[in-house]
Amino acid sequence: MPTNNFDISGLSQQQVLDAREKFGSNSLQYKKENGFLEAVNDLIKEPMVILLLVASVIYFISGEYGDGIFLASAIVLVATISLYQDSRSRDALEKLKNFTQPTCKVIRDGEIVEIPSDELVQGDSLVIEEGTLIAADGIIVRSNDFSVNESILTGESLSVEKDANKEDNNVFRGTTVVSGLAIATITAIGNETKLGKIGKSLESIEEEETPLELQISNFVKKMVIAGAIVFLIVWAINFFKSKDILDSLLKALTLAMSILPEEIPVAFTTFMALGAWRLMKMGIVVKQMKTVETLGSATVICTDKTGTITENRMSLAKIFVLGSDKITEPNSALTDTEKNLIEIAMWASEPIPFDPMEIALHTAYEKMVLKDERPNFELIHEYPLEGKPPMMTHIFANKAGKRFIAAKGAAEAIMNISILTETEKQQINEVIETMAKDGYRVLAVGEAQLEGDIYPATQQEFKFGFKGLVAFYDPPKKNIQAVLKSFYKAGIDVKIITGDNAATTTAIAKQIDFKGFERSLTGDELMQLSETELQQRVKDTNLFTRMFPEAKLRIINALKAQNEIVAMTGDGVNDGPALKAAHIGIAMGKKGTEIAKQAASLILVEDDLSKMVDAVAMGRKIYTNLKKAIQYIISIHIPIILTVFLPLALGWIYPNIFSPVHVIFLELIMGPTCSIIYENEPMEKNTMQQMPRPFTTTFFSWKELATSVLQGITITIGTLAAYQYAVSAGFDESLTRTMVFVTLINANIFLTLVNRSFYYSIFTTLMYKNNLVLLIISITLALIGLLILVKPLANFFEFTPLTIDQLGICLGIGFISVIWFEVVKWWKRR
Template sequence: MPIPAQNNSKIKGLTDAEVQASRTKYGRNVLSSKKNNTFLLAIKNILKEPMIILLLVASSIYFISGEIGDGIFLASAIILVAIISLHQDSRSRNAIEKLKIFSQPHCKVIRNDITEELKSEDLVVGDHLILEEGTFITADGYIIHSNDFSVNESILTGEAFSVFKDKTKKDNTVYSGTYVTSGLAIVKITNIGNETKLGKIGKSLESISEEKTPLETQISAFVKKMVFAGTIIFLIVWVINYYQSYNLLDSLLKALTLAMSILPEEIPVAFTTFMALGAWRLMKLGIVVKQLKTVETLGSATVICTDKTGTITENKMSLAEIYVHSSGKIKNLKDGNLTNDEENLITLSMWASEPIPFDPMEIALHQAYSDMNRIDERSNYKIIHEYPLSGNPPMMTHVFQNKNGKTVIASKGAPEAFFEISNLSQLEKEQFENIVQKFSYEGYRVLGVAEYIFEGQDFPQKQQDFKFDFKGLIAFYDPPKKNISEVIESFYKAGISVKIITGDNNETTTSIAKQIGFKGYEKCISGGELMKLNDSELEECVMQTNIFTRMFPEAKLKIINALKSKNQVVAMTGDGVNDGPALKAAHIGIAMGKKGTEIAKQAASLILLEDDLSKMVDAIAMGRRIYKNLKKAIQYIISIHIPIILTVFIPLALGWVYPNIFSPIHIIFLELIMGPTCSIIFENEPMEVNTMSQKPRPLSTTFFSFRELTTSIIQGLTITLGTLFTYQYAIQNNYAETLTRTMVFTVLIAANIFLTLVNRSFYYTILTTIKYKNNLVLLIISITVTIVSLLLFVKPLTGFFEFEQLNFNQILLCIGIGFASVIWFELVKIFKIRTN
C-alpha cells in the first residue's frame, strides 16, 4: 500500500507508465540462473529409493517367472508410490517456494510523488530508492540525496569497515548485496538483476547448502541402520530359501518380501513433509520461517530475549511532555497553548532530527512541529554539516543554513550526554537528573535538546567540542501493546522465561515492565555494568536477571552466548543493524516484518510479519505440535513395521505349515496404507491441550528416547502376538493357506486402524482424542476399510491376492484380535493420568 511520502527533496519519481516501460526494456530485478528440472530431479531421487529398487526387482522376477498379473500389480504399485512421493515432494517444494517469496527483501521507492513499499524484484531502472539504516540494497544506483549515509560493502570488497558516501564524493554509487549501516539516502537505480555488480560476479546465496539438524541426523542414522539390518537379513533368508529349494528366483522373491517389510521408507518422507508443511502453516499465521530447521527448534525454546520498543510497546512515539530550561516548567502537550519558549524547544529538536525522518521519535518531532500552525521553515533551510549519532552516552548534531546565511546548530541525545559539555551548574544538573528520573518513572523516553550559536564554517571535529546551551528535555510516550500482558503470561505458562534487552534506561524500562506484569522488573543491569563481569559472574547474572538496559551490540551478544553456555535454547527478537550479531547467534533469531531492517531480517531465521510478539506464542505452539506429531508418526511406523517383519520372518524361520504367508504384493499393499496414515493423518493432528503447559524439551534430547522406543516396540510385539495367534488358530482349525493368510492380513489391517486411533496421544485416552478435530482420520480409515472390503468380497481381487472370503464370525474375530492387541495401551494412559 502506498503511503504519503515525507519528501523534502521534491522528487516525484517514476509514473506507472514509466515503470512499465522500464520493466519491459530491462526486465525484473532478479538474479536469473540455470534452473534444474525439479520434476526430473524428483523422479531421479525416487528411483534411488531402496523400496522402489526392491519393487522393480520383485516385479521383474514376476515377469520372468511368467506371473504376469503379479508383475503388473507391482509395476502399478511402483507408479502409485512414485505419484504419492511426487505429490509429497511437490507440497514440500511449493511450501518452501512460498516461504522464499515472503522472505524476499522489501524496499521503499518514490513513485507518482508518494512513497511505496514493494518487493525488491519489482524495482526498475530509473526508480528512486529510499535507503535507510539497516536496508539491504538490492540494485545498483547513484546517490542524489543523503544524510550521514554509510554502507558496508564487505560482500564485494572483503573490507569490514563501513564506507561513508554522498553525491559530492567521487564514489557516489551503491551496489546490490551491500547494506546501509547509518543514515539515509535517495538513490536513482541504474542496474538491476544480472546487470548489477553482484550479478556479474555471479555470487548467489542459493549456492550455500545447509547442514543437517540434530533431529535430521538422528532420523537419517536410524533409517540407515534399518536398511543395513534389512540387507543382512535379506541375504540370510535368500541363502536359506535357496538351500532348501535350489530355486534362485523363488528364493530371491521370498527374501525380497522380508526386505520390503523391514525398510521404514515412510520416516524420511514424514520428516520432510512435517517440516515443510509446518513452515507453510506458520506462514499462514503471519510467521515466515527462513530455514526449515527453525521449525524443529521452536518447541525447545527456553528463553525469549525481547526488545522493548516496538515489541513490548506500540512503537508509536508521541511527544508527551517537555521541560523548558528557561521557564523551569513541565508542559503536557495535551494541554495545548504553547508558549514561545516551548515552541522554540520543539523547533530546535526538529532541526536536530534528520530532514527526511525515519526514526519514530524524529517522525513525532516533525509532526509536532507541523502541528504548531506556524510558518514552515523546513524548505528554506538545507543541511550543511552533520555529526552522526555517537559518543557514550550518544548524541547527534545537525547544522542547517538558509539562503540568507542564518545558521541553526541543533543537537539532541541522551540527557546525560550534555551535562559535561553545556552551560549547566552542578545544581542545574541535579535538577535535570530529577526531572529525567520523573519522566522515566512514568515510562517516557527522554532526550535532551541543546543549541550552539556559531559563526563561520570551521566546525570542530567532534560535536562534543561545541559548548552547548542546554535548552530542555523532551519526553516521548510509547504505550505497551494491548495484548502484551497476556503474551508474557503465555510464555510463563509454557515454562519459557522472558528477558527484556533494550537500549533504553533503567527507569523507563522498569516502568513499562511493571505495567505489563513482567516478572523480575525489580532487578536490572546496564550494558556497561554487564561488560565488567567475568565469565562465571556473567553466566550467573543472565540467569538471575530479566531486564538489561542501555544495551549495545557487544553486550547483547554476550548475553546470548552466556545463556547458550547455560544450556538455554534462546529466541531473540531484533529490528536494527546492531541486532544482527545477536540474531545470528541465537538459536531462533526473530526479526520484525514491519519495523525490522532488512539486515535484521537477513540475519534472523524467522520473521514476524505483523511485529506481534503473540505470534511467537503461536510459533512455539506450532513447533511443539509439529515435533509431537512427527514423534507420533514415527512411533506408529516402528510399531506397525514390527508385526509385518515378524509375521513374515517367524513362520519362515521356524518352518511353520505356511512359511510364506505374505508375498511382495501383500507387503506393498500394507505400505500403501501406512504411508498416508503417518504422513497425512498425523501431520494434520491438532495440538494437544496440555502442550503449552509443559516445560520445553531440552535441545539435546534424543528423538528416540529409551522409554518411547520401548513403548513402540511393545506395541509392535503385542500386535505380532495377535497376528501369530490368528495364524495358529487357523492352523488348529485346519484352515487352508488362503484363509489363514486372509485372517492374518485382516488382523493386521484392524490393528493398524486401532493403532492410528490409540497413538493420536500417548497421554490422553481415545475418549478425549476422538473429539480432536481432524477430518482426515475418518477419511483415511474409511478409504482403508472400503479397499479391504473390496479385496475380501470382490472375487477377482480376492483371487488375485490369494485371499478367501471370510464369514461374519471370522471377520468379528479378526477385528477383535486386532482391537485387543492395541487397546491395552489405553489402560496404561489411564494409569498415567491417575498417578500424575
C-alpha cells in the first residue's frame, strides 16, 4: 500500500465496526422493480399466449375438455419456459452488475488501504484523487489544487475548486475529481448522501433499442400482421364451408399460431444476456447488452501504448544531467548532481504516487538517500498535468521554510520555459533522440525559485532551471505480437494513440511488428488538418503521438465518419470523451480511473488486450449462432404454416391435418432447440479469419432469408409428399396425420444438425462439442415415441402407430428434404 504522508491516522478497526453497526453500509437501496412480476406481465401480453388462451376457452365451450386441458397445460409450459429463459437472462445481467464493485482509498490505523466503496463507513478518512469517483459525502480536511465536477447533482459541467479553508469544503457521492488530491472525513453514506436522497430518478435509465433489436422487432410485428390477415382468411373459408363458428375459429387459430415466430425475441435476449455472462467469466465486463452485438463488427481498435501495448512496469532506466556529457544508469555510483536530479523529479511527483513513472521515481529516491525527507515536507501548492505538450509542477515545504518548486513533463514543455542556450538545446534534443530510439519514455525535470508566497496563476510563468532528463523503460507485453496478429488476421486495423513522443512510440511499435510504424502524426499536426484531409490521414496512419483529448476525439469521429466500427482503449480522465464517442469504449480494470470506467462500455478486468481478441471472437460467435437460430426458426415455421394452410385452401381430402394441439407441440420442441442448442454452439474455426460484419448489414438480408425460405419450402414439399403418399395408399386421416407429423419432426431434427454451420459439412459439425444437441434430439424422439405408441396419448393426438416401412418412408423424406443443403455448402467450400 502507498505510504501515508498526511499525518492522519483515520479510524481503527473497532471504530469501523462500531460505525457500520450504527450507520449501516454505503450502498444505495431503493424499492426495486420485481423482475419476475414484470416478466409475467410481459408474458400475458404475448400474442402466442393470448391465442392459446382463446383456443383453450373455445375447446372448453365446445365440450372438448381434453384438448382444453392440454392447451391450458401448454400455456403453463410456455410460461415456464419463457420465465426460465427470462430468469437466466436477468441472473446473467445481475452477476454483471455485481462483478466489478467500485473501490476507494481510505486511511485506517495510519495506513492507506483500498476497500470496496460499499465498505466505507461514516467517519472514515477518504483519499480522493484525480480521476476517481467520490464514494460518499464528506468534508475536506486536506487538499491540494483540488477541483470536482458536480454535474450529476447540479447540471453544471464546469469543475468547482474546493479547499478545506473555503466555505465550500463539502464533497458529494457520485461527483468526479477533475484535478488534485484531497482527504475528506465522511459525513453521510448510502441513502443519506445527497445523491441517495435524489433517489429513484437515478435508479434506472432506459436503453435505446439497437439496430438488431429494431430489425427483430419489425420482423416479428410484420409476422403478427400477416398472421392476423391469414387468420381472418382461414376463418372465413372454414366458416363458409361448415357454418360452425367455434370450429372455424379453432382452425384459424391453428394457422395463426403456426405463423407467429415468438421464439425470435426470446432467442435474441437469451443470446445477448448469456453472451455478456460468458464474457464476464473470461474477465471482460460488458456494461450494456448492446455492446455484445457491436463487438463482432469492430473494424478498428484504437489503443494507448502504456499498460496496453507495454507492461506498465516502468523502471527508471537512464538519466542525463544538463552540463554532463553522458547518459548514465541510476545505480549506486551516482554523482551528487545526478542524485539531485532524481530528488527534484521525485518532488515533482504526487506524494502518494499512483502513476508507474512516479512510483519508479519514489523507489529510486528511497534507494539513493540515507535520510528520507518526505515525511518532513508537505505539498502546499500544485499545478496539475496540463498544457500541450503537458507538464506538472509541485511545491513542497517543511516547517523550517525550505521549499522545493519542482516540475516534470514532456521535454518540449520544460525546455520552452527554461533559460537555455542554443548549444544546450541541441545537446538535450540529441540525448532525447538517442534515448527515444531505444524505446525509452523520456521526461524533462526543472526547478524554480520564488520569493514570497504569491504563486503565479500558471506554472508556465515560473522561470525554471533545466535540471536534466529521466528515461523510463516499459517493456512490451510478451503476448502483444500474437494479439496484433490475431487482430490483423480478423481484418481489424490497429492504431496506437499515445501521449508519448514519436521516437519512443516508433521504437516500441517496431519491436512488436506493428503495421505502419514508419508513419506517425502528432496531435498538433492533426488539429491543423481539414476534415477531408483528416479522414484520409487517419485512414493511412496507424501511429498517433503527443495526443491530447481533443485530438483523440477527432480521430474517433473521423473513423466513424468513414463507417468504421471503432473500439477504443483508455484509462485516464483525458480518455473519457473518446471512450464515450467510440462504438466500443474499453477501460482497463486495474489501471483505469473511475471516469474512464464510467465512460466505457466494456472493462478488461486484467488490463490484457488479448481479452479483446476473445471479446471480438465471442461477439462474432454470438451473432453467427443467433443467425443460425433465427434462420432455423424461419425455415421450420414455413412447413408448419403451409402444411396447415394448403390442404385447406386446395380442398384436399383431409383439410385440417393439424389442430392447435399439434402446432403447440411443435412450438414446444422448436423453442428449446433454437435457444438452447444454438446458443451453446462452439465458435466455427473460420470465424476469426473473416472480415468484420458491417454494422449496417440487416439481419434479415434477402440472401439469408432466401436460404431459409428455400429450406422451408423443400421441407413443406417433403411433408406434403408424405401426405399425398398416405392418401394414395388409402390410409385414413389418423395414419396420414401421423406420417405427416413424423416427417416434419424428422426434417426438424435433420435441419437442426445441417444448420449448425452454413459452411462446414454435417460430418464436421457432428464433431463440434455441444452435449445439448444429443440431449434435445433424444428428448424429442422419446416424446414422439410416447405420442404414437402410448394408446391414450395416441388417441388424444389422433395418431396411429406406424409400421417399419411407413417409418422408413417418413425418415427418408425428412432426410432428403433437408440434406440437399449439404451440396450448397460443398459448393461454397470449393
